[in-house]
Structures are given as structure tokens and as C-alpha cells.
Amino acid sequence: MKTNTSTLFLVSLVAALSVGCVATPPTVGDKMIAQSKDTRELGKQWQDGKDLVARGEKIKADGKDIIATGDTKVKEGERLIAEGNKMMSESEMIYKSRFPGQSLDPSKQ
Numbered sequence: 001m002k003t004n005t006s007t008l009f010l011v012s013l014v015a016a017l018s019v020g021c022v023a024t025p026p027t028v029g030d031k032m033i034a035q036s037k038d039t040r041e042l043g044k045q046w047q048d049g050k051d052l053v054a055r056g057e058k059i060k061a062d063g064k065d066i067i068a069t070g071d072t073k074v075k076e077g078e079r080l081i082a083e084g085n086k087m088m089s090e091s092e093m094i095y096k097s098r099f100p101g102q103s104l105d106p107s108k109q
């Protein structure tokens with residue numbers, strides 16, 4: 001029983017001393033280290049944000065270039081369609097004038 005009492009006393013003493021250590025306020029150096037870690041994290045977050053902005057601006061510019069190229073291609077396609085339709089219409093008119101009795105409809109031949 002005496003051993004249990006001694007052990008309990010020893011454990012209580014160690015626990016009390018440990019609590020005393022935990023209650024010690026941080027030193028100026030500890031505060032500076034903690035603040036520098038927070039500042040470093042903020043700096044990294046800001047830099048990551050800046051990198052995202054740069055990446056986003058590049059993607060946006062590339063997209064605008066693709067749209068401009070697409071608009072140019074659409075206009076060229078429309079021009080070719082109009083030119084092709086005009087050529088087809090002129091060919092049909094010439095054919096009808098040369099062969100008045102002939103139908104251009106394949107089902108009526």
C-alpha cells in the first residue's frame with residue numbers, strides 16, 4: 001500500500017510540474033517565430049493568388065484569340081457559301097436557257 005501511495009504522490013507531482021510548464025507564457029522569440037510563420041503563409045497565399053490571376057489572364061487571352069480566329073473562319077465560310085450558291089444559281093440559269101425543255105429535278109427525268 002505504501003508503494004501505491006508513493007507512486008500516486010510521484011505521478012501527482014509530475015502532473016503538477018507539467019501543468020506549470022504549460023502555463024509558461026511564450027517568449028518574445030516564440031511570438032516572433034509564430035508571427036513570421038503566419039506572415040510567410042500569407043505571403044505564399046498571396047503569391048499563389050497572383051499566379052492564378054496570371055494563369056487566368058493567359059487562358060482568357062488565348063480564348064479571345066480562338067474566338068477571333070473562329071469569327072474569321074465563320075465569315076470566310078459564309079463568303080464561300082454565298083459565292084457557291086451564286087455559282088450554282090448562275091449555272092442553273094444558263095442550263096435552263098440552253099436546254100429549255102430539260103428539268104434539273106432528277107426525279108422528273
